[in-house]
Amino acid sequence: xxxxxxxxxxxxxxxxxxxxxxxxxxxxxxxxxxxxxxxxxxxxxxxxxxxxxxxxxxxxxxxxxxxxxxxxxxxxxxxxxxxxxxxxxxxxxxxxxxxxxxxxxxxxxxxxxxxxxxxxxxxxxxxxxxxxxxxxxxxxxxxxxxxxxxxxxxxxxxxxxxxxxxxxxxxxxxxxxxxxxxxxxxxxxxxxxxxxxxxxxxxxxxxxxxxxxxxxxxxxxxxxxxxxxxxxxxxxxxxxxxxxxxxxxxxxxxxxxxxxxxxxxxxxxxxxxxxxxxxxxxxxxxxxxxxxxxxxxxxxxxxxxxxxxxxxxxxxxxxxxxxxxxxxxxxxxxxxxxxxxxxxxxxxxxxxxxxxxxxxxxxxxxxxxxxxxxxxxxxxxxxxxxxxxxxxxxxxxxxxxxxxxxxxxxxxxxxxxxxxxxxxxxxxxxxxxxxxxxxxxxxxxxxxxxxxxx
Ligand code: PFF
Numbered sequence: 001x002x003x004x005x006x007x008x009x010x011x012x013x014x015x016x017x018x019x020x021x022x023x024x025x026x027x028x029x030x031x032x033x034x035x036x037x038x039x040x041x042x043x044x045x046x047x048x049x050x051x052x053x054x055x056x057x058x059x060x061x062x063x064x065x066x067x068x069x070x071x072x073x074x075x076x077x078x079x080x081x082x083x084x085x086x087x088x089x090x091x092x093x094x095x096x097x098x099x100x101x102x103x104x105x106x107x108x109x110x111x112x113x114x115x116x117x118x119x120x121x122x123x124x125x126x127x128x129x130x131x132x133x134x135x136x137x138x139x140x141x142x143x144x145x146x147x148x149x150x151x152x153x154x155x156x157x158x159x160x161x162x163x164x165x166x167x168x169x170x171x172x173x174x175x176x177x178x179x180x181x182x183x184x185x186x187x188x189x190x191x192x193x194x195x196x197x198x199x200x201x202x203x204x205x206x207x208x209x210x211x212x213x214x215x216x217x218x219x220x221x222x223x224x225x226x227x228x229x230x231x232x233x234x235x236x237x238x239x240x241x242x243x244x245x246x247x248x249x250x251x252x253x254x255x256x257x258x259x260x261x262x263x264x265x266x267x268x269x270x271x272x273x274x275x276x277x278x279x280x281x282x283x284x285x286x287x288x289x290x291x292x293x294x295x296x297x298x299x300x301x302x303x304x305x306x307x308x309x310x311x312x313x314x315x316x317x318x319x320x321x322x323x324x325x326x327x328x329x330x331x332x333x334x335x336x337x338x339x340x341x342x343x344x345x346x347x348x349x350x351x352x353x354x355x356x357x358x359x360x361x362x363x364x365x366x367x368x369x370x371x372x373x374x375x376x377x378x379x380x381x382x383x384x385x386x387x388x389x390x391x392x393x394x395x396x397x398x399x400x401x402x403x404x405x406x407x408x409x410x411x412x413x414x415x416x417x418x419x420x421x422x423x424x425x426x427x428x429x430x431x432x433x434x435x436x437x438x439x440x441x442x443x444x445x446x447x448x449x450x451x452x453x454x
Contacts, residue, residue, distance in 0.1 A: 009074055011244050018245050019257050023180065024322030025237055026262040029111050030230040032187075032316055033291050035266040036273040038222055040284035043214035044206040047223055048270070050215065054227040055263055058440055061432040062233050062395045064255045065402040068414045070242020071251065072406070076333035077236025080243065085405055093397040094334075097236035100390040101330040103382040104235070106357035108327065109160070110379065111288070112320035113152030113362070114143060115313055118292060122309040127296040132280050135296050139289045144366035153358050156317075160324040161351030164332055165344055180322075183315040186308065187265065190272040190295070193302050194279075203275030206284060221448025224441065225387035231262055234391030234398065237326050240333050250418025272298075328354070357382075388448060396441040403434030 012018045039047050073080035078094030085091075121127065127135065143149055194200060228234040245251070273291060276298045277284050286293070295312065299305035328350060335346035364371065364378035373381050402411060408430055415421055415429075446452035 009244070011246050015249060018241075018249055018254055020180070021322075021326070022232075022238060022241055022254060022258045023261045024319075025232045025241065025326035026230065026258050026323070027180065027183075027265050028319045028323030029108060029115070029316070030226070030323070031262060031266040032269045032319065033111055033115075033288070035226065035230065036270050037286075037288055037290040038226060039207070039270060040274075040277070040290055041287065042216070042219035042222060043211065044274075044284070045208050045210035046212045046215045047219055048207060048267075049210050050220055051223040051227055052263070054224050054440075055231070055259060057432070058224070058395065058399075058437045059227045059231045059233060060255060060259050061429060061437055062228075062399050063231055063238060063259060064251060064415075064429065065398050065433055066233060066236070066238035067242040067245065067251045067255060068402060068406070068411060069398065070239040071245050071247070071249075071417075072410065072414050073239075074243045076243070076337045077239045077330055078334050079337050080236070080239050081401070085401070090397070090401060090405065093394060093401070094236055094239075096390055096397075097234070097239075097394050098331055098334050100235040100386045100394065101237075101327050102354055102357065103386040103390070104229075105157075105160075105324060105327045105331075105354045107361045107379050107382045108320070108324055109157045109355065109358040110149065110153045110362045110365075112156045112317060112324060113149055113154075114292060115316045115320055116152045116156055117142060117148065118296075119310065119313040119317060122299075122306070122313050125306060127300050127305075127309060130296070130300065132282055132293060132297045135293045136282075136286075136289065139292045143289075143362075144369070146363065146367055149362045149365070150359050153362050154355055156320070156324070157351055157355040157358060159321060160328055161347055163321065163325050164328045164351075165347045179315060179318050182311075183319060184265065184268070186311050186315060187268045187272055189308065190298065190312070191268055193298055194272045194275040197275055197279040197298075197301075199279040200275035203273075203278040204271070206278065207270050207274045217447045217450075221388055221392075221444055224392055224444045224448075228391035228395050229387045230266060231259060232323070232326060234394035235386075236330050236394070239398075240330050241326065243333075247417050251415055252421070253418065389445075392441050392445050396438050396445070399433040399437040399441075403430060403438070 012021060069080050069084065073083045075083050076094070077097040078091055081090040081094045130138065195204065232238060273294050274284065276282070276294050277290070280294070280297050282294055282297070296309065299309040302308065328347070331350040332343065332346045335341045335350060336343045341349065360368065361379040361382060369377055371378065376384055408426065411430065412426055415426070443452065
């Protein structure tokens with residue numbers, strides 16, 4: 001994955017490499033596809049504000065916790081707990097993370113496949129002269145089809161497997177440096193186009209003017225789940241990446257940089273989408289197709305739309321790729337270090353199983369749509385279980401682990417490797433991970449699944 005350190009374990013090659021990889025993991029479909037659509041479903045600004053609160057009070061401390069566990073142990077998500085707390089039950093937190101990685105990547109690969117399809121459509125000028133209704137219809141037909149989305153998902157999973165196998169330093173680490181800033185530029189251009197559309201104000205009001213009476217328990221749980229999903233937390237991705245971080249790195253700076261980048265891109269994506277949603281009369285709560293319907297409508301209406309649509313969907317695919325490799329890496333590092341499979345074999349094995357699960361996810365939008373569990377198709381079920389159950393629970397245990405088990409001394413040592421910190425900072429952090437994060441997660445979680453009625 002990267003250069004080896006003296007102990008023979010892979011390491012990222014530079015400070016920038018660390019941030020690029022971790023931000024590459026965080027910034028992905030979660031920011032550009034999922035954030036706008038769930039914000040639409042759960043009523044707009046109130047959801048956004050709750051989400052931001054969770055990012056700050058829970059996301060940031062849990063991210064720092066994962067990096068601490070990873071670098072301290074220099075192991076995969078499961079091995080890390082085994083090493084830091086031998087012969088204890090903590091290792092099951094790691095197993096849960098590996099399970100979550102399977103589920104997330106299965107449906108993630110499907111959406112990334114849609115994005116690849118939209119690259120092709122953009123090149124073929126497929127959005128030309130299409131009304132929002134027609135684009136909506138086109139999307140609905142495409143995702144329900146039996147072959148095309150499956151093929152694109154398989155292509156995407158193949159690419160993911162290939163990069164993880166080759167190692168990310170020469171492939172992704174070099175390229176994200178150029179591609180991520182380019183993604184920001186494209187989104188900014190789309191933002192300018194969106195906010196200058198007639199009627200844009202209504203979209204901005206929807207996104208930034210909260211009406212808390214619209215919030216439901218389920219909305220709050222989804223905001224929490226999405227905070228974890230978007231920051232790549234709760235399943236050991238940043239434990240795994242943290243295990244490749246060198247000892248000079250300042251983990252606090254890394255965590256802050258990644259969190260800010262991730263949050264900014266989500267908000268910029270929202271600003272690109274909601275004004276257009278209202279300007280073109282698209283339903284804000286229309287679900288997973290929101291980006292795939294709204295943005296082509298915008299491209300249709302703007303000068304240079306042809307080029308922008310190609311660039312946008314290429315970059316969306318790249319953003320998805322830098323996230324999917326981090327998810328696959330969780331499973332591969334586990335198979336390789338714990339089950340002692342060769343890295344290459346571990347990668348093929350994990351990629352194939354996940355790709356097959358992904359095929360079922362894709363088909364659950366069409367020919368398997370009648371097979372539902374709790375009223376959810378297979379795709380939505382995996383999304384719901386992983387984001388709303390496994391990631392928050394993982395986050396709960398990770399913060400408890402750092403707060404109670406690892407202890408102040410080891411935490412301090414690990415954070416101070418990159419520079420000294422004040423006693424006050426340390427106390428605040430320990431307080432957050434000991435009490436605030438676990439308590440808040442537990443309450444939101446119990447309320448969200450209906451076990452608590454407040
Ligand atoms: N954070 C990624 C996104 O927002 O698209 C998705 C993701 C990556 C979730 C890694 C979980 C994870 F461990």
